[in-house]
Each structure stands twice: as structure tokens, then as C-alpha cells.
Amino acid sequence: MPDPDLRELEAKINAAKARSAPAKPHQEEHYSQAQLAWRMVIELVAGLGIGFGIGYGLDWLFGTLPIFMVLFVMLGLAAGIKTMLRSAQEIQDKKIADMAKNDEGA
Incomplete structure (x- = not known):
């Protein structure tokens, strides 16, 4: 039967490893960033496409x-950019909240 001191030491080591381990692997974060970039591109293209369709x-x-067509393509571009900026603000707010949560836990 292992010594209680050894079990306690092992628990402390595991806790220290868990604290220092990254929250997400780097590859997952990169994949998430790619998803966000595609989301923004799709929002812009959708605004242009909808504006073109209505105008035509x-x-x-x-x-x-x-x-x-020219008028509604310009309006679609403006709507797409506004939607992209809103998405970027959501992402930024989420990152700030995550950072604040991590700072509180430390």
C-alpha cells in the first residue's frame, strides 16, 4: 500500500500540471480562428449577394x-461590413471575458 505522503505529493504534482497546462491545444485554437475568419468572409459575401439580388x-x-443594382450592392456591402464588425466585437468581448476569468482563477 502506497504511503499517504506519496499520494499527497502525487496529487500536488497533478494539480500543478493541470494549472500549467494550456486550456486548449494550439491546433484547436488555430482551427477556431480559421472558422471565425471564414464566418466573416461569408457574412460579407452574403451581404453583397443579397444586395445584388435585390437590386437586379x-x-x-x-x-x-x-x-x-449599384445602390443595393453598396447597401449590401455596408450591411456585410457592419455584420463583420459586430462579429469581431463579439469575439473580442469573449476573449476579454475569458482572460478576466483566467486572471480571477490564478
Whole structure:
């Protein structure tokens, strides 16, 4: 039967290893960053695509020059950028909250 002091020492060593181990492996964090980047690209492209579709549809309906298409592509671009900025702010807020949580635990 192992000595109680050895078990206590082993528990302390395991606790120290757990504290110093990274929360997430580096590869998982990189994958997460790639997901976030693709999310932002998709949001921008979706805004442009929706704006183009609405503008083209209105131009076709009214038989006008591509004035509505240009107008709605610009509005779609603005909406896509606004959505990207909102996503970036969410990510930043989450990282700040995680850092604050880690600092409190230390």
C-alpha cells in the first residue's frame, strides 16, 4: 500500500500540471480562428449577394438601368461590413471575458 505522503505529493504534482497546462491545444485554437475568419468572409459575401439580388430584381421589374443594382450592392456591402464588425466585437468581448476569468482563477 502506497504511503499517504506519496499520494499527497502525487496529487500536488497533478494539480500543478493541470494549472500549467494550456486550456486548449494550439491546433484547436488555430482551427477556431480559421472558422471565425471564414464566418466573416461569408457574412460579407452574403451581404453583397443579397444586395445584388435585390437590386437586379428591382432593375428587371422596373426596366431601369442598373441603378438599383449599384445602390443595393453598396447597401449590401455596408450591411456585410457592419455584420463583420459586430462579429469581431463579439469575439473580442469573449476573449476579454475569458482572460478576466483566467486572471480571477490564478
